[in-house]
Amino acid sequence: MDARVRTSLLYDFYGPLLTERQQRFIELYFGEDLSLGEIAAEFQISRQAVHDILHRSEAALEALEAKLGLLRQYQRQKRRYARLRALLEELRERGLTPPQEALVQEMTALLEAMGREVD
Structure with missing residues (x-):
């Protein structure tokens, strides 16, 4: 399964368990297909900060899936x-x-x- 599709599916199951900021970044990047630069400009932070938040968010989603297995x-x-x-x-x-x-x-x-x- 494509990584973007997997992350979107995991978000459907576990999104409410993320912080509001993590939810917003996931929605912008995966849902609205904004680039790291576009998100960074909107929040007035660096592209690296956006990348880090998305990376931590994806890791949190994967950890929840490993524990709960709802997607599986x-x-x-x-x-x-x-x-x-x-x-x-x-x-x-x-x-x-x-x-x-x-x-x-x-x-x-x-x-x-x-x-x-x-x-």
């Missing part, structure tokens, strides 16, 4: 969800009796509801 768990759940959808589709393609089709439809509806919760 989310990714595992998404893979399982996709596999279940594929298996249900495979069952449908084999041809089912009406009672089996009703069961597959109910499972599909439950999976769809879960998918909305996962996304």
Whole structure:
């Protein structure tokens, strides 16, 4: 996974646990795609200071993930969800009796509801 995407996902899970300043810098750099220089100019600090804050913020996000594993768990759940959808589709393609089709439809509806919760 791309490092920027990973950091953005980690921020989605753990962002509120960062300081307000760290949150703002992450949002500007990763969310609004501002450069280090642009952020530095906005806050009247050096590019190095911006880099250091971002680096510490990313380290904090990674430390939280190492302890809590929410991103890892989310990714595992998404893979399982996709596999279940594929298996249900495979069952449908084999041809089912009406009672089996009703069961597959109910499972599909439950999976769809879960998918909305996962996304």
